[in-house]
Amino acid sequence: MVFGFPILSTLVWLPIVGGALILFLGRDRDSFAKWTALGVSILTFLASLTLWTAFDSNTSAMQFVEKTEWISQFNIYYYLGVDGLSMPLILLTTFTQILVIASAWEVIKERVEQYMGAFMIMQGLMIGVFAALDSILFYVFWEALLIPMFIVIGKWGGQDRVYATLKFFLYTFFGSVFMLVAFIYMYFQSGSFSILDFHAMPIAMTAQIFIFLAFLIAFAVKVPMFPVHTWLPDAHVQAPTAGSVVLAAIMLKMGGYGFVRFSLPITPDASMTLDWLVIALSLIAIFYIGLVAMVQSDMKKLVAYSSISHMGFVTIGMFLVYDIIQTTGSSQGAMIGMEGAMIQMISHGFISGAMFLMIGVLYDRMHTREISAYGGVVNVMPWFGFFAVLFSMSNSGLPGTSGFVGEFMVILAAFKANVWYGLVAATTLIIGAAYTLWMVKRVYFGPVANEQVGKLKDLSKREFAIMATLAFAVVLLGVYPAPLIEVMHSSVANLLVQATTSKL
Amino acid sequence: MNFVIPSFLPAIPEIALLALTSLILVADTIWSKRHQFATYYATQFTLFIVGMLLLSSFATEQTLTFSGSFVRDQFGDILKLFIILISMGIFMFSREYLLQAKFYRGEFFTLGLFGILGMLVMVSAYNFITLYLGLEIMSLAIYTLVAMRKSDSKALESSLKYFVLGALATGMLLYGFSMIYGATATIQFDEMARVIASGSADDVVLSFGVVFVVIGLAFKLGAVPFHMWVPDVYEGAPTAVTLYMGTASKIAAFAILYRVLVEAIPDLVADWQALIIIITILSLIVGAVVTLVQENLKRLLAYSGIGHIGFLLLGIIAANPGGYSAAMFYVIVYSITALAAFGMIVALARTNTEFDLIADFKGMNQRNPWLALMMLFVMFSMAGIPPFIGFYAKILVIEEVVQAGFTWLAILSVVTAVISAFYYLRVVKVMYFDDPDDATPIEPVSRQLKWAVSFVSALLLILGLMPSSLITLCYNSLS
Numbered sequence: 017m018v019f020g021f022p023i024l025s026t027l028v029w030l031p032i033v034g035g036a037l038i039l040f041l042g043r044d045r046d047s048f049a050k051w052t053a054l055g056v057s058i059l060t061f062l063a064s065l066t067l068w069t070a071f072d073s074n075t076s077a078m079q080f081v082e083k084t085e086w087i088s089q090f091n092i093y094y095y096l097g098v099d100g101l102s103m104p105l106i107l108l109t110t111f112t113q114i115l116v117i118a119s120a121w122e123v124i125k126e127r128v129e130q131y132m133g134a135f136m137i138m139q140g141l142m143i144g145v146f147a148a149l150d151s152i153l154f155y156v157f158w159e160a161l162l163i164p165m166f167i168v169i170g171k172w173g174g175q176d177r178v179y180a181t182l183k184f185f186l187y188t189f190f191g192s193v194f195m196l197v198a199f200i201y202m203y204f205q206s207g208s209f210s211i212l213d214f215h216a217m218p219i220a221m222t223a224q225i226f227i228f229l230a231f232l233i234a235f236a237v238k239v240p241m242f243p244v245h246t247w248l249p250d251a252h253v254q255a256p257t258a259g260s261v262v263l264a265a266i267m268l269k270m271g272g273y274g275f276v277r278f279s280l281p282i283t284p285d286a287s288m289t290l291d292w293l294v295i296a297l298s299l300i301a302i303f304y305i306g307l308v309a310m311v312q313s314d315m316k317k318l319v320a321y322s323s324i325s326h327m328g329f330v331t332i333g334m335f336l337v338y339d340i341i342q343t344t345g346s347s348q349g350a351m352i353g354m355e356g357a358m359i360q361m362i363s364h365g366f367i368s369g370a371m372f373l374m375i376g377v378l379y380d381r382m383h384t385r386e387i388s389a390y391g392g393v394v395n396v397m398p399w400f401g402f403f404a405v406l407f408s409m410s411n412s413g414l415p416g417t418s419g420f421v422g423e424f425m426v427i428l429a430a431f432k433a434n435v436w437y438g439l440v441a442a443t444t445l446i447i448g449a450a451y452t453l454w455m456v457k458r459v460y461f462g463p464v465a466n467e468q469v470g471k472l473k474d475l476s477k478r479e480f481a482i483m484a485t486l487a488f489a490v491v492l493l494g495v496y497p498a499p500l501i502e503v504m505h506s507s508v509a510n511l512l513v514q515a516t517t518s519k520l
Numbered sequence: 521m522n523f524v525i526p527s528f529l530p531a532i533p534e535i536a537l538l539a540l541t542s543l544i545l546v547a548d549t550i551w552s553k554r555h556q557f558a559t560y561y562a563t564q565f566t567l568f569i570v571g572m573l574l575l576s577s578f579a580t581e582q583t584l585t586f587s588g589s590f591v592r593d594q595f596g597d598i599l600k601l602f603i604i605l606i607s608m609g610i611f612m613f614s615r616e617y618l619l620q621a622k623f624y625r626g627e628f629f630t631l632g633l634f635g636i637l638g639m640l641v642m643v644s645a646y647n648f649i650t651l652y653l654g655l656e657i658m659s660l661a662i663y664t665l666v667a668m669r670k671s672d673s674k675a676l677e678s679s680l681k682y683f684v685l686g687a688l689a690t691g692m693l694l695y696g697f698s699m700i701y702g703a704t705a706t707i708q709f710d711e712m713a714r715v716i717a718s719g720s721a722d723d724v725v726l727s728f729g730v731v732f733v734v735i736g737l738a739f740k741l742g743a744v745p746f747h748m749w750v751p752d753v754y755e756g757a758p759t760a761v762t763l764y765m766g767t768a769s770k771i772a773a774f775a776i777l778y779r780v781l782v783e784a785i786p787d788l789v790a791d792w793q794a795l796i797i798i799i800t801i802l803s804l805i806v807g808a809v810v811t812l813v814q815e816n817l818k819r820l821l822a823y824s825g826i827g828h829i830g831f832l833l834l835g836i837i838a839a840n841p842g843g844y845s846a847a848m849f850y851v852i853v854y855s856i857t858a859l860a861a862f863g864m865i866v867a868l869a870r871t872n873t874e875f876d877l878i879a880d881f882k883g884m885n886q887r888n889p890w891l892a893l894m895m896l897f898v899m900f901s902m903a904g905i906p907p908f909i910g911f912y913a914k915i916l917v918i919e920e921v922v923q924a925g926f927t928w929l930a931i932l933s934v935v936t937a938v939i940s941a942f943y944y945l946r947v948v949k950v951m952y953f954d955d956p957d958d959a960t961p962i963e964p965v966s967r968q969l970k971w972a973v974s975f976v977s978a979l980l981l982i983l984g985l986m987p988s989s990l991i992t993l994c995y996n997s998l999s
Contacts, residue, residue: 043889087912087988089995090919130889152915156906163900166945170953171885178953182945189905189941193934200919201927 022082023066024096027106028144030060031113035136042129050121053132057113060139064110067103073503076100076510078149078212086153091208095150100507101276101358102146104500105269108365109146111489112265113139115482116258119373122478123257123380124172131172134164135258142266146273151199151209155192158270162188165259165267173254180247180254187247191237195278198230202282215281218519221289228286231279232294238271241294241331242301245324252320253385257376260316264323264368269361272330276358280334281514287335288516294335299440301328306447310454315378315385318455319371322411325444326364326423332441333357333426337515339433347512349432354508355501356425362500363410363418363493370407370486374400377479378459381472387458391465397474401460403483408456410490412449418493527585530592533573533600534640540566541633548626559626560615563633564608571604584646588708591646594997595848599643599775602852606768607636609859612972613866614760616965620871621758623669631668632764635661639772646783648697648707651776655693655740658772659686662765666757678756685739685749693736699729700785709784716787730791733780734799740773742822743829744802754822759869759876762818763862766825767855774832774851778844781836789839796833801932803830808936811943818876820943821861824902827940828854834917834933838924841998846916849994853913853983860898860976864891867964867973878947883956888963891970892951894977901980903944904937909983912991 034056042049072079078097086094098106116135124131141164144157162185169181203209206217219227237244248268252260280287302325309321333353340349377400378393379385394401410417413424423444431438464470475483493500528535544562551558574597582593611629618624638658645651663686667679701707703725704715715721735746742750754762781792807827814820832854835847868875868891884892901908904915914937918930964970983990 039893085988087991089988089991127885127889130885156911159906159911163896163905166948167952170949178949181953182942182949185945186938186942190938193938194931196915197918197922197927197930197934200915200922200930203919204923 023063024080024082024098024143024147027060027064027067027110028096028140028147030063030140031056031136031143032140035133035140038129038136039133042132046128049129049132050117053117053136054114056136057110057117057139061110061114064107067098068107068503071100071103071503073100074506076506079103081149086150090152090203092152093150093210094153095210096144096147096153097149098147099510100504101511102273104358104362104503105146105266105273106143108269108362109139109142109266112261112365112369115369115373115485116261118478118482119261119376120256120258123376126172131168134168135262138164138168138262142262142270145270149211151202151211151214154211155196155199158192159189161267165263168259169251169255172256172259175254176250177254180250183247184251187237187244191234191244194230195234198227202227211277214278215514219283221285221520224283224286224519225289228279228283228290231274231283232290235271235274235279236297238274239268239327239331240271240324241297241328242305242324243297245301245305248324249317249320252323252372253314253316257372257379260320260372260376261369264319264372265365268323268327269365272327272334272357272361275331275334276354276511280337280511283519284515285518285520288338291335291338295332295339295437298328298332298335299437301325302332302444303440303447306444306451310447310451312451313387315375315387315455315459316372317385318387318451319368319375322371322448322451323364323368325448326360326368326411329360329423329426329441329444330357330364332437333360333422333429336426336429336433336437337512339437340429341516343434344432347516349429350512351508352425353429353433354512355504356422356429358422358504358508359418359493359497359500360422360426363422363490366486366489366493367407367410367419370403370483370490371411373482373486374404374407377475382468387455389465390459390469392460392462393469393472394460395464396470396472399480400475400483403475403487404460405456406487407490408452410494412452413445416491416494418490418497420494421497526587527583529577530579530583530585531590531644532577533570534637534644536573537566537570537633537637537640540569541630541637544626544633545630548630552626556624557615559629560611563611563629566633567604567608567611567636571601571608574600574604586650588710589647589650590644592644595778596643596775598993598997599771599848599852600640602855603636603639603643603768603771606771606855606859607632609863609972609976610760610763610768613763613863613969616969617758617760617866617869620869620965621669621760622871623758625668628665628668628760631661631665635665635764636768639768642772643775645776645779646709648701651779652690652694652697654772655690655776658769659690662761662769665761665764666753668761669758672758674756675758678753681756682749682753689736689739689746692732692739696729696732696734696736699725699732703729709779712784713786716785726785726788727791730785730788731795733785734792734795737773737777737780738799741770741777741829742826743799743833744806744826745799747803747806747826750826751819751822754825755816755819755876759818759862759866759874763859763866766821766858766862770825770829770858771851771855774847777836778848782844793837793839796837797926797929800830800833800837800929803827803833804933804936808939811940814943815878816876817865817878817881817947818862820878820947821858824940824943825854825858827936828902830936831914831917831933834921834929837926837929838917838920840920840924842995843917843920843924845995845998846920848998849991850913850917852990852994853909856976856983857898857901857910857980860894860973860980861902863969863973863976864895864898867891867969868962869965878950881947881951882954883959884951884962886959887956887961891962891964891973894974895951896948897977897980899944899947901984903941905941907984908980909987910980911984912987916991
């Protein structure tokens with residue numbers, strides 16, 4: 017709380033209540049729906065800024081804590097709080113939300129109030145996921161999120177949207193039920209559902225292994241990691257632009273967040289024993305999925321695969337910890353890997369959001385995502401071309417943009433752990449550049465490919481504002497990441513201690 | 521022979537219900553010509569009175585009466601209260617349905633009331649005779665209700681099927697009762713528990729008795745492999761009657777399951793637990809898998825109901841007060857959810873269509889977005905997705921079964937929950953993503969029903985956000 021004001025609850029419930037209002041009052045009143053959604057999003061964003069300003073970065077303890085009894089029979093609390101790991105993700109959510117609402121302004125014409133309502137409710141639930149400190153509350157937010165996303169992909173999506181959305185729902189649901197069983201098991205060991213109590217409780221090795229695997233299934237599906245990633249390209253391709261942005265920018269981060277909030281601190285010994293599994297899957301994601309991205313003919317699919325590949329950096333950065341400490345004997349390198357992973361999450365939120373918005377801009381005009389349908393776009397859309405190249409460069413890890421910082425830190429850590437890890441991870445600098453820049457070359461450069469491309473109009477003011485905001489964020493994070501690192505520092509240090517202290 | 525006049529006080533709600541129902545039965549023949557809805561209002565009034573009587577004498581501790589054959593306790597009173605509340609909803613939905621289906625008759629309500637009387641007696645049964653009496657009062661009423669539309673051959677077929685199989689189940693139950701009686705020389709639940717605990721009863725006879733009793737109860741609950749009648753009867757019966765069978769009567773069936781297994785033969789837990797585990801596993805699997813291919817919504821709900829019974833039985837398997845409370849919570853939640861689901865069908869049924877095919881719900885979001893949203897609530901609650909109340913029902917039984925050491929059963933149940941999510945999602949998909957064949961807006965039969973359906977569906981969300989009091993109620997009643 018800030019001066020006794022429940023700021024986190026406000027952030028969770030303001031968008032949900034706003035979304036419900038839009039849903040109930042906005043039928044056939046499109047402009048009411050849009051403006052309310054935008055107004056509430058901006059209000060939420062401004063409110064979330066107080067988190068940043070009032071945040072104490074010297075402590076790893078939970079801040080802005082709210083705790084009320086919820087289901088007394090089972091010691092379940094309405095328990096919210098943030099630390100340096102979750103606070104930046106909440107800001108990322110509120111920031112992205114404004115762009116998401118703005119991006120749909122003229123594009124969505126059918127059932128605007130349901131669309132806006134769904135996105136507003138989703139925002140509240142996502143903030144809830146990052147702020148929840150009670151595992152049942154966390155699970156409620158985590159699962160409830162599936163409902164609006166299911167509707168969004170299925171209703172406003174592309175040709176095969178029904179298949180994609182069912183796959184999305186069932187994959188994620190399947191993953192998370194095991195997490196629920198793990199929570200219940202731990203409740204009987206600790207007598208509480210509080211995540212912080214889970215952090216502190218000792219767990220035997222066999223139990224740790226099972227709990228770790230349950231978490232791994234849940235979070236690996238969400239991240240997504242190879243080989244349970246197949247829902248993501250389908251969902252991305254079929255989802256409307258804003259749906260893809262939310263999926264890529266925020267929902268995938270929930271998986272990564274799960275690893276740092278649950279897997280590493282709750283099952284440190286199992287994480288140490290099984291870290292090879294996560295590292296191997298991450299390296300496959302980075303290398304193999306990168307190659308898969310290269311051969312895509314659909315732009316959205318390409319970016320979807322590139323997302324999986326980039327999320328590989330997040331997971332490997334988190335699980336390199338044990339190898340680094342073993343080889344170098346100090347946690348200095350581990351710190352770099354972990355912070356790199358966290359920064360990669362934030363940065364990927366900006367970049368992937370931007371990439372999908374760019375494709376959305378083209379799709380709104382041409383109604384195709386095939387790379388071969390384009391060519392020479394930059395000739396008719398110079399401003400758009402400028403942003404497109406900037407974001408693509410960032411996606412391939414150009415120094416000076418946010419994409420570079422996280423990747424570089426993780427690669428550095430990987431070399432400390434094991435030269436081979438480093439070598440494989442570093443191939444992304446080549447592969448990532450290859451698939452992104454090759455797409456840039458085919459879509460934006462060269463002569464104007466056909467008549468339709470020749471008639472394209474450059475960015476509207478609305479689109480320009482969205483792109484410029486994202487560009488600013490990408491460059492700022494690339495040039496001056498220090499404030500972000502500072503906010504995370506104590507929490508990451510604490511996480512390292514938790515992850516390396518045996519609980520047997 | 522000394523005859524002591526028993527205390528009638530604990531049974532006042534049942535006695536009042538019987539008296540008033542008999543009165544209505546007679547009155548109906550007189551006033552039904554002039555005032556079409558007089559019986560309906562009298563029925564609702566009767567239920568209201570009974571509910572009030574129940575509340576005013578709400579039990580805090582166990583009282584036995586009628587030579588120990590009738591019990592009044594908190595567990596029973598809570599279940600009875602929900603039976604009455606849900607029945608009021610059922611009758612409200614039924615009236616409109618009967619009008620639409622053109623077979624509105626006063627007998628529907630009087631028979632319904634007798635069925636409820638049977639349910640209340642079942643909940644309060646404390647020996648085999650009372651239990652059997654209650655069960656038969658309820659079953660006979662339902663057999664007749666199913667067959668009420670005489671022109672409908674499908675309904676007659678289901679009625680006959682239900683009657684024959686129901687009689688078979690009752691036979692099994694009686695056979696089991698007589699064996700247990702043979703072994704323990706008593707039909708009284710508390711005494712039976714004492715005799716069995718003392719170890720003087722013949723184990724072989726007892727075990728046989730338990731098997732037959734469990735089979736009989738599984739029939740009544742509609743658990744696999746004794747579930748064959750459920751989908752046919754649900755589908756064939758008029759929806760108003762399906763509503764009646766699928767909701768309130770499940771609560772009563774759960775009550776006798778608890779009374780017999782837990783209060784009469786608790787020491788035979790090793791025997792019945794193993795049986796219930798098998799039944800549960802089969803129910804969970806059939807409820808998840810067979811449902812996938814259903815095209816008729818009533819049939820789908822019937823099969824999914826089998827899966828829900830599987831979940832409910834998980835709580836019984838835990839074999840401790842926590843588990844029973846979780847099962848109790850589950851059955852109450854399931855009844856409310858089923859009331860909303862069948863109520864939705866009833867509210868949309870018209871003279872020429874039952875509105876019970878999944879395809880009928882095509883494009884619902886375009887025809888009536890509000891109802892589509894309500895149906896979405898119902899489906900996600902059934903699937904056990906938070907924040908709807910169905911989620912808490914599932915998590916509680918899973919919690920209890922994990923605590924009892926059956927983690928593998930918990931894992932099996934969550935896997936079936938994932939599979940069954942598919943068919944609930946399919947209904948949502950049809951409503952939201954498909955285009956309607958006929959895009960004209962559709963409204964419930966009456967404004968009253970629209971409110972009723974909305975209220976029950978919204979309740980699933982409201983209870984989901986604040987589940988604490990209902991959970992505490994169930995847990996306190998059994999500890």
